[in-house]
Amino acid sequence: MLLVDGGLMFRTFFALPPMTDPKGRPVNAVYGFVSMLLRLLATLRPSHVAVAADSPVAENRRAVLYPPYKANRPECPPDLAPQFALLREVLAALNITVVGVRGYEADDLMGTMARMAEAEGMEVILLTGDRDAFQLLSGRTAVQYVKRLNQTITYDVARFVTEWGILPSQLADLKGLAGDASDNIPGIRGIGPKTAVRLLQQYVTLEAVLAHAHAQPGKLRQRLEEGREIALLSKRLATIDRHVPVSCTPGACALDLDLDTGAAVFEELHFRSLLPSLRRAMA
Structure with a gap:
């Protein structure tokens, strides 16, 4: 199972130049995220996939517990904020599950889904740029750490122990x-x-x-x-919460990409260059 950190939208937003669709909406973060996801789907060939979505920091249970939590971070850029809803639309068109629970961060959702997937006998890969996810490493769970948009580093328990001690x-x-x-x-x-x-x-x-x-x-x-x-x-x-009340199970996240609706949304957004990547991910 591949579990993807929706927070990678920040990485893709700052990594790519501004882009707009025919309606004038900013789309560079969505384009970069979907491009990276399709590339990993073609490479890793997971049987199940889900994208974990963050709650706003103000609703985060950690910010309630400790108000200065992440208070040092700048506001979400105005051209990025509306792209999160657009990403959900694109993922829905591709038939990829999005998991989100109010008050919890993406790594809590990934931790919960990874625990459940391991219990179902699955091998798990976490795609993230957040080092907090390293605490989820196990004999069945590895991390693809996103160092740059087109560069990931694979971490297992042995590599983590060697680097961190x-x-x-x-x-x-x-x-x-x-x-x-x-x-x-x-x-x-x-x-x-x-x-x-x-x-x-x-x-x-x-x-x-x-x-x-x-x-x-x-x-x-x-x-x-x-x-x-x-x-x-x-x-x-x-500490990542591994018992979030998620609304779906790993078994319900079987990968079944929809070429027709995916191609239609790519056409609408002028993401035509991603069509070959979608076909490779489905091959």
């Missing part, structure tokens, strides 16, 4: 200690990734690190003791 299941613990500036997750002030990795290699979990704060020297002990509550909150913010 911890297990995928420890990623939220790492962010609990060191934070994550990209999401405005604070972590403990004065503790960086190297120290966090060293502590997790010794104690495994954030909770165990905090329980052994007294065994640490000087400043580190003080930081761990004073930062306990913010560290636990940061871990909670960084």
